[in-house]
Amino acid sequence: MNVWAIRMKVLYVLFLALLLSGCGDLCSVDLLSESKSPDGKYIATVFERNCGATTPFVRVVSLRHAGSGFAPEEDDDWVFTIHGQSDINVSWVENTELIISYSATGDTPTQRTRWKKLNIKY
Template structure:
């Protein structure tokens, strides 16, 4: 094999190795608040995702069971999303009822009305 072919293959492998360490998630996550349910069974997480200059900030409310690890990439646990930097407040009304209030940003938010056995209300 000539030196050029060896050099090209080595360079390709080096670049592939470097890129594999970067991961595929280019978004940063900034926690805003965390609120446990009255029984301590669930946690409502409010956080902000920033995926770079060409995309808007997105604020998210996700739910999790207390004994599970918080993972902002678990989209199935997202119950509310809105583009922009909305003021979001979450409060537990009962052990299985969550209230979410937010400020209008001009974006139409996505809102789920339930997650597992938790009912979600909006104000």
């Protein structure tokens, strides 16, 4: 194989690696607050996703078991979303009941009333 063909293959591999490295999640995530249930078994996390100038900010409330780490990409655990930068407060009434309050300044595409064994009120 000649030198030119080897150089072309190396350039092709480098180009492909550069192209694939830019295919990740381009959204930034800012953690705003967390609140543990009274028995310490669950955590409610409020965070904000910003995916660039062409999409709105989205604020999210996600739930998880206390032993697991924060994983903002796990949208199955998202119980509330709102477009924009509304203030969101979460408070536990009891071990299995969460209240989410927010300033209504945007669309709310996700507003679940149950997550696993937990009840959610607004």
